[in-house]
Amino acid sequence: MFFEHYNYWIFVILLMIGLYTVMSRSNLIKKMIGLSLFQTAVFLFYITLGKIEGGTAPILMEGEDVLYSNPLPHVLILTAIVVGVATTALGLALIVRIKETFGTIEEDDILRMEDEQK
Amino acid sequence: MNALFSQAPILAIVIPLMGAPISALFRGAVLPWAIATMLSAASFWFSIDLLVHVNTVGPISYELGGWEPPWGIEYVVDPLSAFVMMVISGISTGVLLYARESILKEVSTDRLGMFFAAYLLALAGMMGITITGDAFNIFVFLEITSLSSYVLISMGERTDRRALFAAFQYLVMGTIGATFILIGVGLLYAMTGTLNIADIASKFDAIAHTTPVRAAVGFLIVGVAIKLAMFPFHIWxxxxxTYAPSIITAFFAGTATKVSVYLMIRFIYTMFGEDFSFGEIPLTSMLMTLGVIAFLSMSVVAIFQDNLKRLLAYSSVAQLGYMTVGIALASEMGLIASITHVFNHAIVKTGLFLTVGAIFYMVGSTYIKDLAGIGQRMPITSFAFVLGGLGLIGVPLTPGFVSKWYLVQAALERGDMVGYGLTIAMLISSLFAVIYVWRVVEVMYFRPAPEGAECKEAPLSMMIPCWIFVIAIFYFGIETSVNIGFAEAAASFLMGGAK
Incomplete structure (x- = not known):
């Protein structure tokens, strides 16, 4: 059961580790790491979807009847990787600005400072 | 059909998309704003064109790059998507007309080019989500919208540094939501081998009982619910x-969550089909419970807010609860109520946030305690707020009443205890709305203004768009043939189109 579809299991485990990190950590950088892990797990999922056992890269060869992997999920995930990079970059940029204005990157401290500002 | 119009579906998206880098090139206070306004108006014009065409001739399928669907990406303009596109681009244009003076006070001038670039990207993304007939394309446009909205919200940092953390919170929640949608789309692709929504829908019944599809449905619903700020995912x-610049709050209040409502309707009715959504899985009871909790609890929370923008934001979550309930009722009447409320709430809430923006422009605060005596200091703005507040409560002659009327009818149509309970819950929630609007009005009119406060209205360039929205509120509340007519067409299309 596990070894037959181990890619999918790893996807699920990574996804949960990522989500747990996002929820449990107070440090914003660690939150971003969790978020990246969460997104990366989905990349693995899509790549696994397209893979066919014994299939090669999808390059058209003349005259031969070759088995090749489905390229579409791979192309899709390329887009998602770009989105992931953009999200991480934007998140880190926000963290830099937060550090500059609040002087800390601990969520608990920031929330306390926000409460005091009221 | 002339040559320009045959390209209207793509032009409505590409015009703001291409406008973004152009706007980013310009410096100064006026040029980027003028570009954004003109392009948004052009997009609005095409949307109206499409809406009229769809309702007189029929749905349009536009093949991107001439690739035939389901292989190529298809843009589908049907009564629902055309209606939502009209709402989005219309709200965006109205907000931009107002934006020039307001934004100068809140964002530094050298950043305006980039600011309006992000604004146009958000607009293009939302229009794209609405028009596309491709499931993966939805994710791409969703991320375009989300990334630019994180930036736009963080731009409020100049007036309040808490905007930065608000943007970060939204980034975390939004990314989790969008990734859930991505997983759902992936699972559906694995089972059907296609990304075209109509194609998935046609193959859906045969595979509806399988575990991956059920998982996909769960991921898609939860993902959209996060983006929709449905209770309990509304925290962002x-x-x-509250902390975004005034015009961004007004823009998003009228569009961002409405697009998610559209996605929810699209997934539930077009992709899964209502037999599956409401028969096979208990979506009715799930969504209805959450919707009722949303409008009851969030209306109560709104009463106790000390910041006017936050009060209106909580009221938005409550109003989204009404829309969710309308979807969950699984009847044509419920859908009409939901779709009409998308339009009605968009103009009411945007109008209200614009008047709040005008108050902020003059007073420099949105805390209710600082608004004492505003009724005497800024009578015209305050009166606009009162009229908008009436629309929010749902007083007759305002659009809020129209959509609630339809929702009550849809609830009573069920004829069981749930329907009666729902009606009573809606009445109670409306009473809460009276309380939170009255709380603000009381401070505005019956508390003396602080000593030495000057009597001055916001500039005309802000007042006129405010009043356009206020007049629109009453126009569409009395002459309901536009909103109800198009919503009815969309609902009957969805119910008839469902397999």
Whole structure:
């Protein structure tokens, strides 16, 4: 059961580790790491979807009847990787600005400072 | 059909998309704003064109790059998507007309080019989500919208540094939501081998009983629910709306969550089909419970807010609860109520946030305690707020009443205890709305203004768009043939189109 579809299991485990990190950590950088892990797990999922056992890269060869992997999920995930990079970059940029204005990157401290500002 | 119009579906998206880098090139206070306004108006014009065409001739299928669907990406303009596109681009244009003076006070001038670039990207993304007939394309446009909205919300940092953390919170929640949608789309692709929504829908019944499809449905619904700020996933919305620049709050209040409502309807009715959504899985009871909790609890929370923008934001979560209930009722009447409320709430809430923006422009605060005596200091603005507040409560002659009327009818149509309970819950929630609007009005009119406060209205360039929205509120509340007519067409299309 596990070894037959181990890619999918790893996807699920990574996804949960990522989500747990996002929820449990107070440090914003660690939150971003969790978020990246969460997104990366989905990349693995899509790549696994397209893979066919014994299939090669999808390059058209003349005259031969070759088995090749489905390229579409791979192309899709390329887009998602770009989105992931953009999200991480934007998140880190926000963290830099937060550090500059609040002087800390601990969520608990920031929330306390926000409460005091009221 | 002339040559320009045959390209209207793509032009409505590409015009703001291409406008973004152009706007980013310009410096100064006026040029980027003028570009954004003109392009948004052009997009609005095409949307109206499409809406009229769809309702007189029939749905349009536009093949991107001439690739035939389901292989190529298809843009589908049907009565629902055309209606939502009209709402989005219309709200965006109205907000931009107002934006020039307001934004100068809140964002530094050298950043305006980039600011309006992000604004146009958000607009293009939302229009794209609405028009596309491709499931993966939805994710791409969703991320375009989300990334630019994180930036736009963080731009409020100049007036309140809490905008930064609000944007970060939204980034975390939004990314989790969008990734859930991505997983759902992936699972559906694995089972059907296609990404075209109509194609998935046609193959859906045969595979509906399988576990991956059920998982996909769960991921898609939860993902959209996070983006929709449906209770209990609403945590990002009040912060984001409170600290964003005034015009961004007004823009998002009328569009961002409405697009998610559209996605929810699209997934449930077009992709899964209502037999599956409401028969096979208990979506009715799930969504209805959450919707009722949303409008009851969030209306109560709104009463106790000390910041006017936060109060209106919580009221938005409550109003989204009404829309969710309308979807969950699984009847044509419920859908009409939901779709009409998308339009009605968009103009009411945007109008209200614009008047709040005008108050902020003059007073420099949105805390209710600082608004004492505003009724005497800024009579015209305050009166606009009162009229908008009436629309929010749902007083007859305002659009809020029209959509609630339809929702009550849809609830009573069920004829069981749930329907009666729902009606009573809606009445109670409306009473809460009276309380939170009255709380603000009381401070505005019956508390003396602080000593030495000057009597001055916001500039005309802000007042006129405010009043356009206020007049629109009453126009569409009395002459309901536009909103109800198009919503009815969309609902009957969805119910008839469902397999």
């Amino acid at each position: 919305l009040p912060n984001g709306y």
